[in-house]
Amino acid sequence: MAALIVDDVLDVTRVRADFPVYDRRREPPLVFLDSAASSHKPRAVLDAMDDYYRTTHANVHRGVYAMAEEATARFEAARAKVARFIGAASSREVLFTKNATESLNLVAHSWGRANLRRGDVVVLTEMEHHANLVPWLLLADQLDLRLRYLGITDDGLLDTSDLETALDGARLVGLTAMSNVLGTLTPVRQVADAAHAAGAVVVVDASQYVPHLVTDVAALGADFLAFTGHKMLGPTGIGVLWGREALLEAMPPFLGGGEMISDVRLDGFTCNELPWKFEAGTPPIAEAIGLGAAVGELERYGMEAVRAHEVALTSYALRTLAGRYGDELVVHGPADPCGRGGVLSFSFRGIHPHDISQVLDQAGVCVRAGHHCAKPLMRRLGVGATARASFYVYNDEADVDALADALDSCSELFCF
Amino acid sequence: MAGLEDLYREIILDHYRNPRNRGELDCPPARRAEGFNPLCGDEIVIYLDLDDDGRVADLKISGQGCSISQSSASMMSQAVKGCTVEEVRALNTAFKALMTIHESRLDGNGNEIGGETGGDGSGTDTPVPDPRVSLGDLAALQGVVKFPVRIKCATLAWNTLTQAL
Known part of the structure; x- marks a missing residue:
């Protein structure tokens, strides 16, 4: 080559x-010149998805036969690739979703409803994509939360001049790692440290960041990190939510159904373990495999x-x-x-x-x-x-x- | 690919450069309606003053948007002044038909095909225009249908006016 x-x-x-x-x-x-909206797909991604459908398709985590085992292996290998790509401690922390929007909604619904109470403060920034605004606006309406915003400076940077005051009393801080409009790289680590000092959990929308920069979730200091496959050479229909294992363990499930349970009785159910606890129903298998191939290409570059x-x-x-x-x-x-x-x-x-x-x-x-x-x-x-x-x-x-x-x-x- | 000359005709650019009936009216007596194009962020505000006979005594337009939405609004404002509400509705139907019939015959590349159904994206059935209604300058917007994503720009003012009626 x-x-x-x-x-x-x-x-x-x-x-x-x-x-x-x-x-x-x-x-x-x-x-x-519109890759911030959605990138094009390299041959390796198309081939990986095509080959999966042509040779190996079966539902994952169900069949005992060899082909189903192979499908599951390819699907989980993609998860492991993504985990390594973003510096996750383990694949258990990598949840497959539909897109970054669903990832952020998952945090709002699951972590938010379990942990936020009336009057609690959620801090966002003025440069968020609607995907990291509307889930919190919805939740604020439902739970009677208070929303606060970090502003931007006239040259398009995140205004961190009075971070301590802005984050005082915050329970959750949500910010983009890179603005989809301004291109601004935000000081995620600085905000995360201040947020943690204030006792808040930090949700990072990394949809524009993961495709373009070396991503290390530990270095960023985030608690949750959301991104999508189709902006990073992968297919549409696959997103990722990375979360700290302890937080994910403590959270209630998001969607209910098959796959996310280990036992169901007529009077209740027991959750599956991570990450499948958050993956109800048949997942986007080919899309996950495509995303894994996309990660492979980005690593090759x-x-x-x-x-x-x-x-x-x-x-x-x-x-x-x-x-x-x-x-x-x-x-x-x-x-x-x-x-x-x-x-x-x-x-x-x-x-x-x-x-x-x-x-x-x-x-x-x-x-x-x-x-x-x-x-x-x-x-x-x-x-x-x-x-x-x-x-x-x-x-x-x-x-x-x-x-x-x-x-x-x-x-x-x-x-x- | 359809040519830009189909879209940006001189009369459209003229209405864009020199929009007619820009401004605001006191509410009341005028009615006010806002319209948004969620795709591009265009916003339009229409102030409509109907006289005792139910005719459009005055109409003003404010807001901001692209050449197509602004020129469509400007031409609409000229066309509906002095009209009764029924006449305005008939013009609206004729304009929507202009934006619809042709779209139904276009594929994604702006080429004509023998399609049966179409729409302006509003989910309504194809309106049937009154053949006696003349669109005048507004007919210049016909080229917009070759650029399907811009149809909502052209219909924004009309949809907002319908709200105000």
């Missing part, structure tokens, strides 16, 4: 060869190399766009490429993001337009929506140039 990394740099041409979406000839060629590639590309994009458009293009979020991920939300010459995205599409450039499921953050930024370009392993400087070129066409149509 030819080297994917040459002189510490990811070889994008070689990486791209792994992704069938680039095989199809298009005119104009595909410039995919090396997460340090992935991060270095994205810092370099983000840096190039910030320079290029500033050089080309100056003050007429505003990139929201931190200016330092090392303090952010490869997510560039921008406003351009007053042109509505929907119109920007539509015009860019004519040049084959795919960017997201909208509020990115972060409406409170949009209000904080004083915009209704933004256009967002985001990078991953298959993007290169030519993609950034194509974006910059295509923005000229927006000006032609809409600037008057």
Whole structure:
């Protein structure tokens, strides 16, 4: 196999060869800059899922026959890969869910209902995705909780200037590790330490973090960490909730049904052990196997190399766009490429993001337009929506140039 | 792929650059309705003043959005002034039909196919327009149906007006 990394740099041409979406000839060629919404899938992921269905499919944890054992083995091997990838102490701490949203709802329903009482304080941040806001808004309504928010600074960083006061009396703190709008990397460890000192449990939405940076749950200091498969080269329909084993052990189950029990009587039931206690019903088996393959690909690239590639590309994009458009293009979020991920939300010459995205599409450039499921953050930024370009392993400087070129066409149509 | 010229016609850009009937009205006597496009975050507020005969005496629009939602709102505001509520409803039906019939004939790539069903995403049945109703400038928005995700932009003002009626 030819080297994917040459002189510490990811070889994008070689990486791209792994992704069938680039095989199809298009005119104009595909410039995919929307991986923060969902990434493309490498051949290894598609093959792993396909092979499972073609050769080994059987329900897991049930059949005694060899094929069912093989299906279970592949499914649990995927869990072990994910556990190792994020530095979990054991596979027992890795729960498969449908997506990050379900993972966060699991924490709210299970841990939240068992541990939070009327008047308790939950602290979130102004830059959360709706997935880490609405479950808590729902719970606050039902349990009469008090919600408090950590703000953001004008340069898009999490405002930790008065963390002790903000966290005083908090029972739970929820924060994103990386904003899906601003790209901001938040000081998870600092917030987690302060939260623990205040007696709170820490839930981290790592949907944008795990796909792009080396993840070590112990180093982050989190108690729960949620992420999704489809943003990290894996399929849709599979998410992960990592939780500290002691917390998960003490929590009541989330959904009830098959798989999550060890015994059922007409007057009650006994829970299965971790992690299956939280996996009611037939799980997304092929999707878990696909996620395991995705983790394998990311490990092959090396997460340090992935991060270095994205810092370099983000840096190039910030320079290029500033050089080309100056003050007429505003990139929201931190200016330092090392303090952010490869997510560039921008406003351009007053042109509505929907119109920007539509015009860019004519040049084959795919960017997201909208509020990115972060409406409170949009209000904080004083915009209704933004256009967002985001990078991953298959993007290169030519993609950034194509974006910059295509923005000229927006000006032609809409600037008057 | 459908061309941008189908979407961004000159008259649409003109209404976007120079939106008609922007502003607010005192409530009461005017009625106020808000509409949101959950997809893109567009927001529109419609102020509707009906006179004693049930005609649209005045209508103002505020909020923010893309060229399609803003121009559609602007053209709508011109079209419905002086209309009775029934006439407004007939225009609404005709406009929804414009946004629906064509969509039903398009596949995901904007190419025409022989489809039977369609919709503007609101889950309602295909409306039957009164052939006597003329859409005037609004017909310029017909190209939007080749860009199905933008149909909700075009219908936002109309759905909000319907709430206000």
